[in-house]
Amino acid sequence: MTETNTTEPWLDSSQKPYIQIENVTKKFGDFTAIDNLSLDIYKNEFFSLLGPSGCGKTTLLRMLAGFERFTEGRVLVDGEDISEIPPHLRPINMMFQSYALFPHLTVEKNIAFGLKQDKLPDNIINQRVEEMLQLVELTDFAKRKPGQLSGGQSQRVALARSLAKQPKLLLLDEPLGALDKRLREQTQFELMDIQEKLEVTFVIVTHDQEEAMTVSSRIGVMDSGKLIQVATPTQIYEAPINREVADFIGDVNIFKGIYKGQDAKGTQLLSEDSKSIIYATQKVDVPVGNRIWFALRPEKLEITRKLPEVDCNILKGKIEDIGYGGSFSTYHVKLENGRQLTAIRANRERTAEHHLTWGDEVYLHWSPDSAVVLLS
Amino acid sequence: MANQAKKSLFKRTFNGRNAAISIPYLWLLLLFLFPFVIVLKISLAQPIIAIPPYTPLFSWGDSLWPKIQAGLDSYLFLFSDSLYIKAYLSSIKIATISTVLTLIIGYAIAYSIARAPTRWRGILLMLVILPFWTSFLIRVYAWIGILKTEGLLNLALMTLGIIEKPLIIMNTDLAVYIGIVYSYLPFMILPLYANLEKMDMNLLEAAADLGCRPFKTFWTVTIPLSLPGILAGCFLVFIPVIGEFVIPDLLGGTKTLMIGKVLWGEFFYNRDWPVASAVAIIMLLLLVVPIILYQKSQEKAIS
Amino acid sequence: MTRFSKFNVSAIILGFTFLYLPIILLILFSFNESRLVTVWAGFSTKWYVELMQNQGIKDAAWVTFKVAFISSSVATFLGTIAGLVMTRFGKFRGRTLFSGMIYAPMVMPEVILGLSTLLTFITLAIDRGVLTVTLAHITFSMCYVSVIIQSRMTSYDDSITEAALDLGCTPFRTFLLITLPIILPAVISGWLLSFTMSLDDLVIASFTSGPGSTTLPMKIYSMVRLGVTPEINAVSTILVGLVTVGVITASLIGKKQKQQLAQN
Numbered sequence: 001m002t003e004t005n006t007t008e009p010w011l012d013s014s015q016k017p018y019i020q021i022e023n024v025t026k027k028f029g030d031f032t033a034i035d036n037l038s039l040d041i042y043k044n045e046f047f048s049l050l051g052p053s054g055c056g057k058t059t060l061l062r063m064l065a066g067f068e069r070f071t072e073g074r075v076l077v078d079g080e081d082i083s084e085i086p087p088h089l090r091p092i093n094m095m096f097q098s099y100a101l102f103p104h105l106t107v108e109k110n111i112a113f114g115l116k117q118d119k120l121p122d123n124i125i126n127q128r129v130e131e132m133l134q135l136v137e138l139t140d141f142a143k144r145k146p147g148q149l150s151g152g153q154s155q156r157v158a159l160a161r162s163l164a165k166q167p168k169l170l171l172l173d174e175p176l177g178a179l180d181k182r183l184r185e186q187t188q189f190e191l192m193d194i195q196e197k198l199e200v201t202f203v204i205v206t207h208d209q210e211e212a213m214t215v216s217s218r219i220g221v222m223d224s225g226k227l228i229q230v231a232t233p234t235q236i237y238e239a240p241i242n243r244e245v246a247d248f249i250g251d252v253n254i255f256k257g258i259y260k261g262q263d264a265k266g267t268q269l270l271s272e273d274s275k276s277i278i279y280a281t282q283k284v285d286v287p288v289g290n291r292i293w294f295a296l297r298p299e300k301l302e303i304t305r306k307l308p309e310v311d312c313n314i315l316k317g318k319i320e321d322i323g324y325g326g327s328f329s330t331y332h333v334k335l336e337n338g339r340q341l342t343a344i345r346a347n348r349e350r351t352a353e354h355h356l357t358w359g360d361e362v363y364l365h366w367s368p369d370s371a372v373v374l375l376s
Numbered sequence: 377m378a379n380q381a382k383k384s385l386f387k388r389t390f391n392g393r394n395a396a397i398s399i400p401y402l403w404l405l406l407l408f409l410f411p412f413v414i415v416l417k418i419s420l421a422q423p424i425i426a427i428p429p430y431t432p433l434f435s436w437g438d439s440l441w442p443k444i445q446a447g448l449d450s451y452l453f454l455f456s457d458s459l460y461i462k463a464y465l466s467s468i469k470i471a472t473i474s475t476v477l478t479l480i481i482g483y484a485i486a487y488s489i490a491r492a493p494t495r496w497r498g499i500l501l502m503l504v505i506l507p508f509w510t511s512f513l514i515r516v517y518a519w520i521g522i523l524k525t526e527g528l529l530n531l532a533l534m535t536l537g538i539i540e541k542p543l544i545i546m547n548t549d550l551a552v553y554i555g556i557v558y559s560y561l562p563f564m565i566l567p568l569y570a571n572l573e574k575m576d577m578n579l580l581e582a583a584a585d586l587g588c589r590p591f592k593t594f595w596t597v598t599i600p601l602s603l604p605g606i607l608a609g610c611f612l613v614f615i616p617v618i619g620e621f622v623i624p625d626l627l628g629g630t631k632t633l634m635i636g637k638v639l640w641g642e643f644f645y646n647r648d649w650p651v652a653s654a655v656a657i658i659m660l661l662l663l664v665v666p667i668i669l670y671q672k673s674q675e676k677a678i679s
Numbered sequence: 680m681t682r683f684s685k686f687n688v689s690a691i692i693l694g695f696t697f698l699y700l701p702i703i704l705l706i707l708f709s710f711n712e713s714r715l716v717t718v719w720a721g722f723s724t725k726w727y728v729e730l731m732q733n734q735g736i737k738d739a740a741w742v743t744f745k746v747a748f749i750s751s752s753v754a755t756f757l758g759t760i761a762g763l764v765m766t767r768f769g770k771f772r773g774r775t776l777f778s779g780m781i782y783a784p785m786v787m788p789e790v791i792l793g794l795s796t797l798l799t800f801i802t803l804a805i806d807r808g809v810l811t812v813t814l815a816h817i818t819f820s821m822c823y824v825s826v827i828i829q830s831r832m833t834s835y836d837d838s839i840t841e842a843a844l845d846l847g848c849t850p851f852r853t854f855l856l857i858t859l860p861i862i863l864p865a866v867i868s869g870w871l872l873s874f875t876m877s878l879d880d881l882v883i884a885s886f887t888s889g890p891g892s893t894t895l896p897m898k899i900y901s902m903v904r905l906g907v908t909p910e911i912n913a914v915s916t917i918l919v920g921l922v923t924v925g926v927i928t929a930s931l932i933g934k935k936q937k938q939q940l941a942q943n
Contacts, residue, residue: 066845067844092845100836103839114846408818411796414802487690505926513879514899522700643886663788667779
C-alpha cells in the first residue's frame, strides 16, 4: 500500500493538484506576455515564480488574482474554474508589493476589512483580527495608522490582512523586496513558519534567487512568458535543465565540448578549454559527436597547490582574483588557454597555513558526479 | 476565446460602469454640446418682434411638410459690415499681446516662487491664489478707481511730481491690457509653477557643471523644460480672453473693439439674437483649433 | 541650486504689490466718509449701513448663495464621477468626445457659454430663473471639479483599489469606503472652487437668469455702470472678507488633516 506522499505531492499520482493552470496565454496587443503556460500547484505548497524582469511572472500572478483576463486558457482552484470570476469574488487573496495598506484606516480596521465584506458577526471578526495580530506580532500596533508604521511593520500588516480571510490561495508579489538584508532573511523564515502553521498554499513572485531557494517547496523558473523548469530548489540548483537555468541561479562554470562516448569513468566530454577529456557520471543518450555542456558549481571545484591524486578532471591554472567572504573565499582561476573558472572554498582554517594567494599556480579538480550534463 | 459566462444583455448594458460614464456624459451632451447646435440653428434664423425674437426653423402651416426658414443673412451681415471683422482681428490682437505680457510677468513670479525656500512656497502660492478666489468683477472694479482720470494712480503720480497733467488711461486699450493681465495672472502662474516646481534642479546643475553660463542655461534648459506649463498657461489665457466681456466693457473705451462686447451688445441692446448667434459660431470656429490643442495637451499631461 | 536671488525677491514683492494693491485700496475706501475715491475724508461705516438697508442687494445676495450652494454640490457630484471615469475607466466608446466636453468649458469664452445655454433653455421651454442659472453653473463647474479629481488620481496608488477588490469589496463599495475617503480633500477643494466661481459669475448669470433671480454680481455690475460709489466698495469688502476667511479656514483644515494622518 503506497503511502500518500505529503512532502512531495507532485510525485504522487494519486494526489490531485490544488491549482491547475491550463494552457494559459495572455497577449497585450501584439506582445505575448504569457505563452501557452500550464502548471500544477499542490495544496500547502510554497511555490515560487522566479525569473528576470519582464518574464511574465507578475502578469501570471495578477491573472490568478483576477486583475488581468486570460486571452486563452483557464485556471482551476480546488476543481473550480475561476477564470471568469471577478477578483472580489475569488477565494484568493494577494499581498501587494507596495503593501497597499488603506491609509485612512487603523491597522485593526485594515486587517478586519476583508472580513467585514463577508458580513461576518463582529465577535468573530474581532477574534480573527486578534489572532492575526498575534501571528505577525503586532498586537501593540492595532490602533496605529499606516503612516506611523515602519517598512517591516507595514509588510506584516499587509500579510496579516491578506491571511485574515483564510484564503485557499495566497499570492505574494515580491513581498520582501523593500526590506533590508537582515530583515529580509528573518522574514523569510517567519513566512515559512506562518505558511506551515496556517496550512495555506502560497505562490510568491520574486527575482531574488536566494529567497526563492530558501522558502520554496518548488520553484518555477520563467522566461519570456514560458516556464523553463519546475522543480525543487535542490533540483534547480544541482540538476538545471539547461544552461539558462544553470546560469540564472547562483554561479556556475560551464564547459563546452563534444560528446565522445561513455567509458568506465563515465560520460566523456572533449573540452574546448583544456583540449582534454573531462568526465561526468550522469549518462546521456545522444549520438557521439554532438555538442554538449557540463555545468559545475564553484563549491564542487577543489583547489590545491599540489597535484591531486585523482585520475581525471584535473585542470591547471593561476589565481587571478580572490574574494574574501568571511566564511568562504571565491577564487577566480585563469586556465592556460585564458578561460577563467570560479571556485569557492570554505575557510576552514583560521590561520594562514594553507592560504592561497594571488598569482599562485594551482590545480583544480572535481569528482565526476559533481558535474551536470546539459544538452541545451 | 476564454469561456464567456453568458451575462444577459440587460446586465451588460445597465451595469455600474456604464451608469457612471453616462451620468456626466448625458449632462454635458445636453447642456454643453447640444446648445451649440441650437446656436447654429438660431444663427440661420431671422430676427422678428416676438417672443422668442427669432423665426422658428420649422413651422407647420396647412401642409404636411414643415416650412423651413433658414438663411445665411446674419453671416452675410457680419461680413458686410467691417466692424465685425475688425472686432475679431482686434480681439485676436489684444488676446495675443495680453497673453505675452501675462506670460512674462507670470513666469517671473512663478519662477521666483519655485526657487524660494521650501517652507515659504506654500504660503507664497496661497497668497497668489487668494485674490483669484475673490470676485473677478470686484477686482476689475477696483482698477476703475485707480485708473480714472481723477483716480488714485494719477493722484499719486502728480503728488510725487512725476507728471503734471493726469494720464488718460481709463477707457483706453491700455486699461484693458492692465485689467486682463491682472485678472488672468493666476491662470498663468499656477500651471507654470506646477511645472517649474517639479523640475529637476540637477539638470540645471549639470548644465552649470558642463560650463553653461546662467543666462544661457535659462534659455536652453529651463525654458524648453517648462514648455508644457507655458503652453497650458497660454491656452488658459488666450482662449477665454478672445471672448472677454467684463474687462473691455468696464475699463475699455468705445474704440476698444472686442468680439465679446459685440456679442453682448447684439444680444442685450440690439436684441438681434440671430446675429449674436452668428457672432458666437464664428468665434467658435476661430477657437476650435486652439481648444482641441489645449485638450490634447492636457490629456498628455495627465497620462 | 535654489539660489533665491535679488531678482527673485523683487519679482515676488512687485508681483504681490500689483496683485494686492487694488484690493487693499478698495477696502480702504469703503470706509471713506466722502463719496470720492481720491479724497480721504475720514473713517466712516455709513456705506455699510446704507448697504444693509438696500433690499435689492440683499435679495441678490440670497439668490447668489442659493445658486452657489446647490450648483457646487451637484457639480462636485458630477465632476467627481467624471474625473474617476477619465482616469480609471481606460478606453470606452466616445471617450474622445467626453474628454473634449470636459476640457472645453474651462477655456470657452463665457459669452458663448451663456448664450448657448440660454438659447437651449428657451428651446426646451424652461422658464428662466434660479433653476436655469443653477443648471448653467453646474455645467461649467463640474469640469473644474473633474480636472481637480483627475489630477489627484494621477498620484493615487492603484494597488489600494486592487487590494480592496481582492479582499472581497465590490467596485462600488470600494469607491465609497476606500477611494472617496482618500481623495476627500480634493473633492472638498472642488466644491470650494465651484462655490467661488458660481458666486463670482457675471456673464453666464446675465444670460441665463430671469426676473426675480438677479444675482449679486449682476447687481454690482448694474451699480458699477452707473458710477463708482463706496457702497460698491462696501459690498466688495464684505465679499472679499468672507472669501478670505473661507480660504484661510480651508487651508488650516487641510494642514490639520495632513498632520493628523502623519501622527495620531
